[in-house]
Amino acid sequence: MERNVLLLYMSPFGKNPNIHTQTNEAAVLELKKHKEGPDCILALCSELVRTSPTVHLPDGKTCTTVEYFRDVFLPSAGIPAERLVVIPVPDSMDDKAQFRAISLLLGKIEAEDTLSIDLSGGMRDTAMLLVTAARCMRDLRSVETRRVIYSELLSDGTSRIHDSSQLYSLFDLITAMDEFFSTGTAQKLKGYLWSEGESDPALHTLLARINQFSDDLALCRVQALNEDLSQIAQALQAPPKESKNLTSLFFHLLNDRFRTEFEGLLASPKNNLPALVSWCAEHRMYQQALTLLCEQMPAYVCRHLFVQPTETGWAYLAAQNQNKGKAWVYPLFHFHFCRLTLMQKEYPYTTDLRLTHSKDDADGNMLFGVANSKEMHAYMDTVLASGQLVIDPEVRWQIEDAALFYQRVMQYRNQINHASDTAFGLQSDRILPLDTAHIEQTLQDVADYLQEIRPMKPDVPEGVKALPVTKTIPAGTASNL
Incomplete structure (x- = not known):
């Protein structure tokens, strides 16, 4: 009652x-x-x-x-x-x-x-x-x-x-601010505005833009994020009305905090992968950060470091049905760098990272471990010597680091997707620790690496024609990898 x-x-x-x-x-x-x-x-x-x-x-x-x-x-x-x-x-x-x-x-x-x-x-x-x-x-x-x-x-x-009821209601504002700075969503902030009768359109528009960004990130709508950030940047430029009450005053102060919060993301909307990954890690959105890296890291790396398949390597990529319609950077990283798999049919693995040897062993999933730097270096020796890849030799170690980091990204993403899968215990020396501290550290390490190569531009070796990172692979007819 x-x-x-x-x-x-x-x-x-x-x-x-x-x-x-x-x-x-x-x-x-x-x-x-x-x-x-x-x-x-x-x-x-x-x-x-x-x-x-x-x-x-x-x-x-x-x-x-x-x-x-x-x-x-x-x-x-x-x-x-x-x-x-x-x-x-x-x-x-x-x-x-x-x-x-x-x-x-x-x-x-x-x-x-x-x-x-x-x-x-x-x-x-x-x-x-x-x-x-x-x-x-x-x-x-x-x-x-x-x-x-x-x-x-x-x-x-x-x-x-x-x-003093209005003063008491400011606790709701504090709760809403805590939610935003811990999770990145502004739903409670927007709800608080409506409940207090705050009608400033600039504030409502800004919160709507932030919520759209948060929703797209939560749902891993990677392609929509740049447009979301552009909308946030535009909303931050709109001057709010003059403060007339405590709620309005605090929101105007919060507006400055929003600028600080999104400063890194808005600095370069078309090249902000490191900032996005760091932002996700800080807000404990690990799956979203891993998805961003899975989808965007190959193209990002290839826009800053020169690495691409030779004609022989391209022919092999084009012969694989699963590569049809994909930009070449994705299968290069997703299959070959992640698995130390050569772009040829004979003896494909320089180091066998397979944790399972049949898809039937893990509910239809082929599971792969992570390599160490020595194994990655040996793989790069082989793939270069066999004429499957061409790189700028001055940045070889950065390319090898990119491949090692991408392996970790993919394994963590797979581990989270199949967290109850006991197959990950098969080779513990190649399995990353599945806890938030290690995931967060990995994400920050990757973000730092991406930030480090951000100023770099690919140096194309003489006599080599650079492939656009967006170039897609035509349909193939050979069997899958």
């Missing part, structure tokens, strides 16, 4: 003879006036308000503040006394007492309750305690907080109500 629950710290009845009220009373009456209950009052009550008879009643008797609040004030306000739930706390709360108090509060708040908070009473840390309880219950039991108020006792004995 839904209840309107008021959280408060009970203030002691004042000693001023001209004031015949207690600060929490005004908050209760405010909620009752707006038909917000309360159906239950969870009151943190210190030893002072529970045990000291400081209230002088008109009949000459004295009572404690709790007794006055329960037996005099609540009935006069038309609220049953049994709605008051006393939660005893010491007069001064240390960490242990605060833990006990918040535990008792949380235990009495039920799912579907709607909270109001009265910040009138208690020490400064009490307000934080009540707000913390409310925020915890929002996430734990979907309990919403409708009002955050406090009353100010004036010198004439009347009270003035202050509403």
Whole structure:
């Protein structure tokens, strides 16, 4: 059953003879006036308000503040006394007492309750305690907080109500910002804008562009990312309206943070693979980073380092049916560099990286391990000596590093796709550790490598005609690799 629950710290009845009220009373009456209950009052009550008879009643008797609040004030306000739930706390709360108090509060708040908070009473840390309880219950039991108020006792004995609900709602903004900087999505930020009535079109457009980028990245729509980043760059140029409230002010400050967040991605939208990979790794989007590298790293490397098949190598690539319609850079990396496979039919493996020798051994998947630098160097010796590849010899070690990094990318991608596959235990010395720390380190190493070769341009050897990295392979007729 839904209840309107008021959280408060009970203030002691004042000693001023001209004031015949207690600060929490005004908050209760405010909620009752707006038909917000309360159906239950969870009151943190210190030893002072529970045990000291400081209230002088008109009949000459004295009572404690709790007794006055329960037996005099609540009935006069038309609220049953049994709605008051006393939660005893010491007069001064240390960490242990605060833990006990918040535990008792949380235990009495039920799912579907709607909270109001009265910040009138208690020490400064009490307000934080009540707000913390409310925020915890929002996430734990979907309990919403409708009002955050406090009353100010004036010198004439009347009270003035202050509403701090908008300040409290800034916690939602903080949560939304945390979500963005940890996951890269701005869905909660956009939802917060709508809930607060913020209508600045520049902010809404920017968040929509960021969300589109986040969605395309999450779904590995690699080809759409450059356009998304271009749209974000354009949205960041639109000047926001002048700040008129706290929400608008914080969003304008956040706009500057967006610029910093996307600075690396926007620096060179057509050549930003290193920045994209780093961004994904920082936001723990490992599968997305691996997909980006799988699809874009071969072309990226070949745009900066000269390596391509000779006519003999091209003829072999063209003879493979699975290469039909693909740019030549992809099979070169995906098959030959990843497997140390030569571009010829006889004795194709310089080093056998196969973990399984038949697709039937691993649910239809051929699994390959990773090579070491010595094995990669030997492969490059063989493929060059047999006239299958031509490279710029000055960057041979960078090409070999690219091939080794690509092997790691492909194995991690396959391991994640087949994480429950026991076949990866067949040759543990060629299997990379499958944990987030090693994946993140690998991604950062690859991103650093790609950033290092970014200024380089391919130096084509004399007498060689460079192949465009986008050149596709025509249909073949030979059997697959």
